[in-house]
Amino acid sequence: MGPYNNETRTYEKVEGYESGHWYVKESTRELFIVPSAEAEIEGPDNETLEALNTIYREKPFKEVDAYAVANQLGLVVVADALKRFDTEVGYFHA
Numbered sequence: 001m002g003p004y005n006n007e008t009r010t011y012e013k014v015e016g017y018e019s020g021h022w023y024v025k026e027s028t029r030e031l032f033i034v035p036s037a038e039a040e041i042e043g044p045d046n047e048t049l050e051a052l053n054t055i056y057r058e059k060p061f062k063e064v065d066a067y068a069v070a071n072q073l074g075l076v077v078v079a080d081a082l083k084r085f086d087t088e089v090g091y092f093h094a
Contacts, residue, residue: 001031001042002090011090014039018085021066022078022093023052032075033091036061042091048073 002011016037023032025048032043034056041056043049051073056064070077082094 001033001092002085004090010087011085012087013085017042017091018083020061021064021069022083023066023070023073023075024078024093025075031078031091031093034061034064048075 002017003014004010005012014035014037016035016039017033020033020035020037023034024030025032030044030046030048032041032048032052034041034052041049041052043052052069055069055072066077069075078093084092084094086092
């Protein structure tokens with residue numbers, strides 16, 4: 001998951017992803033990443049992504065309570081220690 005560079009055939013790191021809010025929908029294992037910096041929210045194009053976009057447009061990133069959002073949308077917050085990046089697969093969680 002994340003931006004893919006077709007020339008180098010690798011995923012690229014994006015500023016703000018690792019320090020962003022990461023959520024997982026347990027029933028489907030879908031990962032959503034809300035970056036702390038100006039960048040698009042990553043995740044499957046579905047109702048959850050739309051809801052996250054709406055929530056994060058209403059308040060600055062630092063004012064959003066990730067756990068309240070997770071509770072509201074039926075998601076689980078990914079702990080920082082479980083966030084991963086690899087140039088071959090992009091962003092993922094352990």
